[in-house]
Amino acid sequence: MKLTLEAIKIIDTIAKSGSFSKASEILHKAPSTISYSVAKIEEQMGFKFFERNGPHVTLTELGTVLLEEGRTLLTAVTDLETRLNKMASGVEVSLNIALDAIFPMERVASLLSRFKTSQVATEVNISREVMMGAWEALLKFRADIIVAVGEGPSGGGYSTYPIGVVPFIFCVAPYHPLAKKEGILTKCDLLDHTAIIVTDSARYMPLRTVGVYEGQKRITVSTLEDKILLQKRGIGHGFVPKYAVRHELKSGELIELPVMEAHKEENLYLAWRTHDEGLALSWWKEALAEEWIK
Structure with a gap:
């Protein structure tokens, strides 16, 4: 493969900074390394990505097309690295919470504000369910943690914690x-x-x-x-x-x-799959239980 992510990143940095020398400072590479990398990829591909005008450079038409697609690839790779690092550190990339319709959303709003200031950088997705819908969302992996009414279905595979009653x-x-x-x-x-x-x-x-x-x-x-x-x-x-x-x-x-x-009265339960123990899940288990008790 002639065109690598590293090459795209170098070309992108040059285009944004406007010169090879500024790109070398940003990337912490020697100017000669930056110049050689661009010259090599241009030679291998058989066309130019930049128009040189003294110390300043501008993208050619082909260079512009390259970065239109290439920046998308760079963003995707960066997101992937972030997700992998979060998973390795025990922090979920996202957490899906299913709430029964009778659980007050105003209580969740205050928890979302608190969660934003926590050190757990996990995306939170909230859905509403009614009666058995919340239990099904958990068992069908549409939700990671739920607030549900009544007893859950038989079969196990999940843990529960009673948090209160609704008159x-x-x-x-x-x-x-x-x-x-x-x-x-x-x-x-x-x-x-x-x-x-x-x-x-x-x-x-x-x-x-x-x-x-x-x-x-x-x-x-x-x-x-x-x-x-x-x-x-x-x-x-x-x-x-x-x-x-x-x-x-x-x-x-x-x-x-x-x-x-x-x-x-309807009994309210927190429930989550037994072996799911990420940092975000732990935070929300404790927070939802405390919020109802208030």
Whole structure:
């Protein structure tokens, strides 16, 4: 191979600095070494990369084409070296975190700010899942660490740590028909009206459904935010995490109603694959557990 990465780097440095002498200073090489390297590659390739004008040089058309492609190669190699060094030092190149929809993103935002100031230079990718979707993301290697609800599937291969519980309340818009009902709402009361539910995001595992009865009229959405919006509009009813509607309850956009069959608290778990122990994963395990306890 006539054209090497080292040659591209030398040519790139000369082009950016504007002269062979400045390039030699930047690369910590003797000017004669720089001149010889360029002359050799030009001789081997059979064309010129630079137009000489005394001590100053400019790229030829072919030199410009070379660097348009060559700089991409140099960047790719630099990125690869960085990734390999991080892996060798126990620092992951990236960390994929899957959060169940009921885990407050505001808590993650504060952790991201802290993580940016840490010494762990790992790219963080965050996704949202619902119910069994988070567990599936972990087992299918779409996530490295998750915050999930309920017990995980059988089979092992992962570790868990309980971090808390999420209480649920039943609420509707103040002008919803159920808001006019007196006393505790029964199953029959709820079956008379449409429920808004967030669908389980699992793609392959058995889906889980909570807060809805068999034969219930329903509208299914993919996010908790959409569910809350539709309930605020009076389109349907449903159970929601209490923390998620505290502002709506305070403003009167939603009201809490007593029901005969309440939604049980959901247990939250951290989970990660048993043999994954990088620095970023360790940081986030500790941080997520502490953040919920607060």
